[in-house]
Amino acid sequence: MIYALSSRLAETALRIRARLGGSRALRQRLGMSPRPEQGDIWVHGASVGELTSARPIIEALASEFRVIVTANSETGRDLVAGWGLPAYLAPLDMPGATTRFLDAVQPRLQVTLEGEFWPLRSRLLAQRRIAQAMIGARISEKSARLWSRFPGLIGPVLERLAAVSAQDPYSEARLIGLGLPRAAVLPRLDLKLLTPAAIMPPESDANRRNMILAASTHQGEEEPILDAWLQARKANPELRLILAIRHPQRGDEVAALIRSRNLAVRRRSEEAEGGDVLLADTLGEMDRWYRRAGLCIVGGSFSDHGGHTPWEPAAYRCAILHGPNIGNFVDAYGALQEAGGARLVGTEALPDVLNELSGDAAAAKAMGRAAREVLLAQAGDPDALIASLRDLAVRAK
Incomplete structure (x- = not known):
């Protein structure tokens, strides 16, 4: 009751501000203009990252249904508009804004990406008997503790969800602990892995x-990698190297390191390729290099940068080597090491390992x-999830 009253008062103040010359973004978030078009499924994601990850799901649904997409950011909205889909800024979690949006769209199904919980939106959807789902759901231990202090807010939101696919087992367990019905739990799916898995x-x-x-190497990593490659090359003269540096502006510096070893x-920035060492000092071409290599040394892990994602090399079936600094992807590397996909x-041991793998x-x-098998297992089956969402939308006719 307090949440609803507070949001109503806040909305009144914002509507006055919008009428007195507020931004177009504010007017759209208040549901004042433009009026969104009608759709069968309303998909909501916070911004670019969430929407990009879910693009395969969104486009699969859009091939069968009229899909309307909302985002909290203008960049997210514009990204989806670039895909050719109707996209808007999401209505604020306020009674008038959400009601006006729902009056216009009249969806059968609402799908939220990852980790947003809006109590008023949830209640208004339920009042209209609009099915609610969440995919790639995630909630940290800290957030779960915070929400546990407000069971009257989070409990009803979770109870109204007809289908939830969590990103990981920890998020799934936390959501169940906060009140998510076990009957609503679908097989887990990590949205960020869908694109590499495909x-x-x-x-x-x-x-x-x-x-x-x-x-994606950083300063201080190229030297030991070059030296290890040179040692391994003594046993295998056919061995070649691509150095794809994380920051292309370091191109001159790294080129000098290579030349210092004769x-x-x-x-690549000079449109040159081939030879024994290729310096990939451009952006947006990592797929090109993964496709060419059978063995990948992941940078950012030999210096204090927390490592970089192992899933892209895993997608291309690369054998993966990494250093000890993998704080950003501890679980991912742990799963890969356990399965024998990464080492x-x-x-100091890098020359011997390169020599071993290049000779075997x-x-x-x-x-x-x-590595690829672990990726596919962690990503989950998008077809099964799409089928579940399709069934919810069809049943709501």
Whole structure:
């Protein structure tokens, strides 16, 4: 009651502000203009990251239903509009704004991405008997503790959800503990892994087996990688290297490091390729380099940067090597190591490991295969989730 009263008072003040020259974004979030078009399914995501991750799900639903997408940010809204779908700023969690939006859209199903809980929106949807779902749901331990102090707010929101696919088992358990009915739980799905899981990797051949990719390297990492590669190359002269640096503006600095070892360097920024060492000092081409390499050394893990995602090299069936600093992806690397798809390697042991894997094509291939299998298992089955959402939308006719 307090939440509803507070939101109503706040909305009154914001409507006055909007009429006195408020921004177009504020008017849209208050449901004043423009009036959204009608749709079967309303999908909501916070911003660019969430919406990009869920794009395969959104476009699959849009192939069968009229899908309306909202975001909390203008960049998120504009991103989806660029996909050719109707996109708007989401109505604020206020009675008038949400009512006006629902009057216009009249959805059968509302789908929220990842981790947003809006008590008033949930209640107004339930009053209209609009099915509610959440996919890629996640909630941290800290957030769960906070919500547990307000059971009268979070409990009803979770009880009204007809279908929830959590991002991980920890989020799923926390949501159940806060009141999510077990009957609403669907198989887990990590939205961020859908796009890499959909990649079709090339078959292994001699070129891939002899190509090492050092991906997203930082200052201080190129030197030991270059030295390790040079040592391994003594046993395998066919071994080649791609250095894909994290920050292209370091191109001159890294090119000098390569030349200091009496090596010729070819720079992608100069549209040069081939040779023994290719310096990938451009942006937006990582897929190109993963496709060429059979073994990937993930940067950011040998210096204090927390590592970078292992899922992109796993998508391309690369054997994965990484250093000890993987704080940003502890669970991911743990799962890959357990399955034999990744190996923790210190800089001192790197030459021996490169020499071992470059001389044992079967072992490297098995690592790459294991890495991709872990990716597919962690990503989950989007087809099953899409079918569940489709059934909810059809039943609501």
